[in-house]
Amino acid sequence: MTKSFKCADVGKDCSWSVKSDNIDDLMKQISEHASHEHNIQEIPEDLKTKVIASIKDE
Numbered sequence: 001m002t003k004s005f006k007c008a009d010v011g012k013d014c015s016w017s018v019k020s021d022n023i024d025d026l027m028k029q030i031s032e033h034a035s036h037e038h039n040i041q042e043i044p045e046d047l048k049t050k051v052i053a054s055i056k057d058e
């Protein structure tokens with residue numbers, strides 16, 4: 001099953017989104033995006049919880 005995430009779903013003013021079949025790959029891409037675009041070097045636990053809650057199955 002494909003999983004998808006939109007950055008806007010965690011309250012960022014950002015149009016970036018990502019899809020992956022693999023949750024680990026998805027989280028890796030989200031981490032890289034957060035680092036490059038939002039200057040978040042390490043996603044804090046509360047944000048990670050929000051991110052995981054926002055991931056949708058397609």
Ligand SMILES: [Zn+2]
Binds near residue numbers: 007008015016033
């Ligand atoms: Zn973003």
